[in-house]
Amino acid sequence: MSFSGFLVQLLNGLAAASSLFFVAAGLSLIFGVTRIVNFAHGSFFMAGIYIAYSVVERFAGSIGFWPSLAVAALAVGVLGALIEMLLLRRIYKAPELFQLLATFALVLVLKDAVLWLWGPEELLGPRAPGLAGSVSILGRQFPMYDLFLIVAGPVVLALLWLLLTRTRFGTLVRAATQDREMVSALGVNQAWLFTTVFALGALLAGLGGALQLPREPANLEMDLNIIGAAFVVVVVGGMGSIPGAYLAALLIAEVKAVCIWLGVVDVFGVSVSFSKLTLVVDFLVMAVVLVWRPWGLLGRPQAPSRYVGMREEPLRPASKAYLVAASIFGLLMVAMPLLTASSPYTTVLLIDLLIAALFAASLHFIMGPAGMHSFGHAAYFGLGAYGAALLVRALGLPMEVALLVAPLVAAFGALIFGWFAVRLSGVYLAMLTLAFAQITWAITFQWDSFTGGSNGLTGVWPSEWFSDKRVYYWLTLGLVAAGVLWLRRVLFSPFGYALRAGRDSELRADAIGINVKYMQWRAFILAGGVAGLAGALYAFSKGSISPESLSVGKSVDGLVMVLLGGIQTLAGPVVGAFTFTWLHDVVARNTDYWRAMLGSVILILVLLFPQGIAGSVQGLWERWRSRSSATSSGTSSTAGGAAS
Incomplete structure (x- = not known):
């Protein structure tokens, strides 16, 4: 040096x-x-x-x-x-x-x-004309x-x-x-x-x-x-x-530049590679700045927009028609491995669809009802996946125990990150969650002796009685259904109502005694735990796990699923996850330019369904019911007048 x-x-x-x-x-x-x-x-x-x-x-x-x-x-x-x-x-x-x-x-x-x-x-x-050479600075x-x-x-x-x-x-x-x-x-x-x-x-x-x-x-x-x-x-x-x-x-x-110059330095007898910090040092700087000065070095607090572009609808209990449709869909999902016995790949794809749905539902839980936009939700998915893999490989625990403990690992990560994140709002909160996710990814990517580094961990297979893909599918279906229904139940509890009150008006919620930040922190932890369960299921379904499960791309995929389905409905993340994962699989297998095809389909869906697929369908259904009710009322009034 x-x-x-x-x-x-x-x-x-x-x-x-x-x-x-x-x-x-x-x-x-x-x-x-x-x-x-x-x-x-x-x-x-x-x-x-x-x-x-x-x-x-x-x-x-x-x-x-x-x-x-x-x-x-x-x-x-x-x-x-x-x-x-x-x-x-x-x-x-x-x-x-x-x-x-x-x-x-x-x-x-x-x-x-x-x-x-x-x-x-x-x-x-080519080289720039006149600037192709170099100059000597202190012999370099x-x-x-x-x-x-x-x-x-x-x-x-x-x-x-x-x-x-x-x-x-x-x-x-x-x-x-x-x-x-x-x-x-x-x-x-x-x-x-x-x-x-x-x-x-x-x-x-x-x-x-x-x-x-x-x-x-x-x-x-x-x-x-x-x-x-x-x-x-x-x-x-x-x-x-x-x-x-x-x-x-x-x-x-x-x-x-300073990290590159320092290289590997012994700090109290421990070799620290500062050059490896270049993968994540920008996100470390961002995390520190946002915690210290939430609106940036020279920025100002953003004025709230008078037009937010999204009308928050109150959540309502499921109607009888919705319950009937959901029951039929559930029975169909249970029977799918039997109906598609001649196509084993279909079962693998269905497992991916279910895991994506659980991951998207956990992200929707904090984005919709809690009003917190996260760009780094993959951190908790990855923590759950690596937690399950390490519990099986390092401690020799059975898969069943790992599926119970791995969500707690992810929830603990959400507990730490969420404590800082909920103190911010808007794009600053979103970027802080991205910073924490990138820090987690960098640690996983570089800790070769513990996480396997860039190679990840392999040999993470289900227990013997879940080794059949159909049996593992039914296990996944049961846990995903339980996770989604539990999140729905939480939203209709007093905690869920308080959470939505804080989203709609933090000032009014605070005035009636609701600790909004504490409620958001609890929601962050719950969502992280459910995402961790999705990650654990993913690890056992693939038999391995790599740092890609914590990458920015994974977080963006979750965002796309939630927004594609619709953030205003509880069915939205499930619809969006199924649509996006299926489109990604079908398009990627049938064309070399699958990104353009997938992007074009998403653009068309955004233009046709600006409130998301499920949100737009719900809006059309409600307008049809309103018109039907109005027509029935008008017919009844006319008949009554004629009778008079």
């Missing part, structure tokens, strides 16, 4: 901060004005580098290298404007979480579009292009500051960030403002991607790799704060 190495790593951090800032600045602008948590923003970054590769390859000789990068960024800005006008503008009146679902579907579509246009291979661009070579990026970040920050503080457009953007409904009430063309801001945010992400062309090859994983870091930067800096985004990018990039 030399001073020259330390200085070079700090410079590397500055260059990385600039690249990260371009993406985070655009994301911060879009969220500040439209309130959309744009999962597709990383796709704009990826599109920027791929488009830059093609433009440079074809036109660099005629228009030059740097104009080619500018053209690529402008092309991404136009793409963003088209997406906003053709898709997002149609769902602005939908619940904000369904807008998130639409942007997730866009990620799938854009990834396969890039795959179709450029292929699966990595594409390495440092790329000249990275020096350029170090300067480019503050230049873009200054230009954005001038745009937002010295122009009428900037005034409108800052006003919309604080109160977009009031801006609309003052006569500002909100549609034009949203399109312009979305295009500018996409352009910044595209510029960030284009500028990476001389540094790294274009690949299909760039979208997901950058979006997590960009979300962290935006939240740490403060939602909607451009200077905050730059400060957060500097902080996180430099902390990573």
